Amino acid sequence: MKTQSLAVLSAFVSSSDAFLLMGQHIAHERVDPIVQPGVVSGHLHDVVGASTFGVNFDPAVWAKSNCSSMQVQENKSNYWMPSLMARNDNGTFSAIPLLETRVYYLNNHPDGTKVKAFPQGFRMLAGNPSATAPTGHMDLMSSSGFQCQNGRNDGRENIQPHLPYFECLDFTRLTLAFPDCWDGINLDSPDHKAHVTYRLGNGTCPLSHPVSMMEIDLELGYWTRGYRWDQLLLSTGDQAGYGLHADYLSFWDVDLLQRALDDPTCQHRENIFGDNAQCQALLPYRNDAAMQSCKLEAKIPQEETGITKPIPSLPGCNLPWNATKGEAKPSCPAAPATPAIGPAATPQSSWANLGCYTDSTTNRGLPIQLKSIPSGTMTIDKCVAACASKGYTFAGVEYSIECFCGNAIGGDSKKANQADCDMKCSGDASQLCGGGNRVNVYAKAIGVVDVY
Ligand SMILES: *[C@@H]1O[C@H](CO)[C@@H](O)[C@H](O)[C@H]1NC(C)=O
Ligand SMILES: *[C@@H]1O[C@H](CO)[C@@H](O)[C@H](O)[C@H]1NC(C)=O
Ligand SMILES: *[C@@H]1O[C@H](CO)[C@@H](O)[C@H](O)[C@H]1NC(C)=O
Ligand SMILES: *[C@@H]1O[C@H](CO)[C@@H](O)[C@H](O)[C@H]1NC(C)=O
Numbered sequence: 001m002k003t004q005s006l007a008v009l010s011a012f013v014s015s016s017d018a019f020l021l022m023g024q025h026i027a028h029e030r031v032d033p034i035v036q037p038g039v040v041s042g043h044l045h046d047v048v049g050a051s052t053f054g055v056n057f058d059p060a061v062w063a064k065s066n067c068s069s070m071q072v073q074e075n076k077s078n079y080w081m082p083s084l085m086a087r088n089d090n091g092t093f094s095a096i097p098l099l100e101t102r103v104y105y106l107n108n109h110p111d112g113t114k115v116k117a118f119p120q121g122f123r124m125l126a127g128n129p130s131a132t133a134p135t136g137h138m139d140l141m142s143s144s145g146f147q148c149q150n151g152r153n154d155g156r157e158n159i160q161p162h163l164p165y166f167e168c169l170d171f172t173r174l175t176l177a178f179p180d181c182w183d184g185i186n187l188d189s190p191d192h193k194a195h196v197t198y199r200l201g202n203g204t205c206p207l208s209h210p211v212s213m214m215e216i217d218l219e220l221g222y223w224t225r226g227y228r229w230d231q232l233l234l235s236t237g238d239q240a241g242y243g244l245h246a247d248y249l250s251f252w253d254v255d256l257l258q259r260a261l262d263d264p265t266c267q268h269r270e271n272i273f274g275d276n277a278q279c280q281a282l283l284p285y286r287n288d289a290a291m292q293s294c295k296l297e298a299k300i301p302q303e304e305t306g307i308t309k310p311i312p313s314l315p316g317c318n319l320p321w322n323a324t325k326g327e328a329k330p331s332c333p334a335a336p337a338t339p340a341i342g343p344a345a346t347p348q349s350s351w352a353n354l355g356c357y358t359d360s361t362t363n364r365g366l367p368i369q370l371k372s373i374p375s376g377t378m379t380i381d382k383c384v385a386a387c388a389s390k391g392y393t394f395a396g397v398e399y400s401i402e403c404f405c406g407n408a409i410g411g412d413s414k415k416a417n418q419a420d421c422d423m424k425c426s427g428d429a430s431q432l433c434g435g436g437n438r439v440n441v442y443a444k445a446i447g448v449v450d451v452y
């Protein structure tokens with residue numbers, strides 16, 4: 001078994017001044033305080049960052065955020081993208097687990113260009129949700145699009161402007177680069193784009209937008225193993241993927257961000273809190289426990305979003321459409337009902353359910369069996385907590401009473417039907433704990449995960 005860190009395969013450009021923040025998502029819901037304030041937004045997003053992310057952006061509320069789902073807690077910014085979904089063969093839709101969240105802050109201007117920290121409340125949009133062909137920013141920025149993570153170095157890992165036309169056995173990463181030149185005046189603009197633009201070919205900013213900023217690269221990695229490529233689509237219904245877009249709302253402490261941008265110990269770093277020297281400016285604000293326990297404080301639309309069970313249609317008016325075939329986004333025969341906005345349900349676990357996998361006693365998918373949980377008391381939470389406490393990133397429950405841990409799904413394990421994992425947990429008959437030679441796998445949804 002070959003173990004390979006995803007870090008090696010990221011879109012990171014080591015020649016630029018840069019730092020990377022890792023995190024996990026805080027919401028999967030129809031909320032967009034920039035493009036559709038005050039209402040249930042048109043499609044599902046996966047959201048990262050401040051716990052106050054709600055339908056209206058109010059600086060006074062954001063300033064009181066309890067926590068951030070990013071590693072650096074001083075940062076009360078938010079980043080969001082349409083969610084990657086799957087169309088099941090019976091026509092229902094499922095959300096795909098989001099396992100990897102990275103945000104790069106890159107200085108791609110010519111050497112020695114000082115970049116300015118984003119002012120508080122700065123907002124912008126990258127990409128175009130209704131695009132039917134590669135958009136300008138994707139041509140300009142080689143780091144925007146879709147990246148298949150097979151861990152196999154077979155040439156399929158190059159970034160493409162559309163969803164891949166082949167299976168991604170481990171991850172499919174959605175990545176988007178934001179504009180990095182600002183007009184220096186407006187925190188936002190009516191189309192959320194006019195106040196910013198991408199740098200010119202020689203790396204400088206045009207006279208219309210003279211202020212050099214960081215290029216933010218948002219990367220979300222989805223666990224697409226077990227899905228065919230033609231099942232994947234964005235939550236907008238876009239099967240081609242040209243309509244990939246992302247939003248950024250900056251709410252950093254401006255002095256702190258400027259210190260990090262100017263601090264040599266924070267530059268050229270794939271992981272600013274890795275084994276080597278630490279990023280001094282941000283180190284005091286690192287808090288992994290707060291990141292992992294951070295829960296959304298704001299109210300959200302009261303609707304099923306495909307995480308806990310398949311849903312009959314994509315939330316909103318988002319019938320599937322294929323721009324590669326020349327199709328335009330269809331309208332809906334009847335306007336979908338708008339859900340009420342209310343309190344968030346049970347907080348989402350920071351471990352994602354990857355589903356049911358085959359297993360065999362001679363070649364385990366997850367190699368380490370934990371016997372510390374008495375066999376009559378097994379629950380999913382207990383197994384996940386036990387694996388987490390030992391530093392593992394994958395946990396699996398099997399045969400009602402067994403708990404396995406590992407850092408990858410190996411052995412001969414293959415995705416199985418969810419219906420195969422139908423045995424009740426010995427410690428809680430309301431939960432399912434795998435089956436005979438069937439393990440239900442959970443994975444820690446943070447930062448860098450090892451795949452093989
Ligand atoms: C922050 O969290 C505490 C408890 O963890 C809660 O009582 C408080 O209401 C939260 N703050 C906001 C603004 O919701
Ligand atoms: C449709 O397929 C999904 C995925 O295989 C399955 O979980 C769901 O139960 C099926 N729904 C119906 C109504 O058959
Ligand atoms: C960069 O390109 C622009 C547009 O072609 C040009 O006006 C500008 O002088 C160039 N700047 C440098 C430093 O080469
Ligand atoms: C989209 O259309 C192209 C071109 O006809 C086709 O090859 C592809 O399979 C279609 N994608 C899906 C998801 O159906």
Ligand SMILES: CC(=O)N[C@H]1CO[C@H](CO)[C@@H](O)[C@@H]1O
Binds near residue numbers: 073076120253254
């Ligand atoms: C910009 C910003 O959100 N600043 C806040 C960061 O968090 C601290 C507390 O952790 C606040 O005091 C800052 O106002």
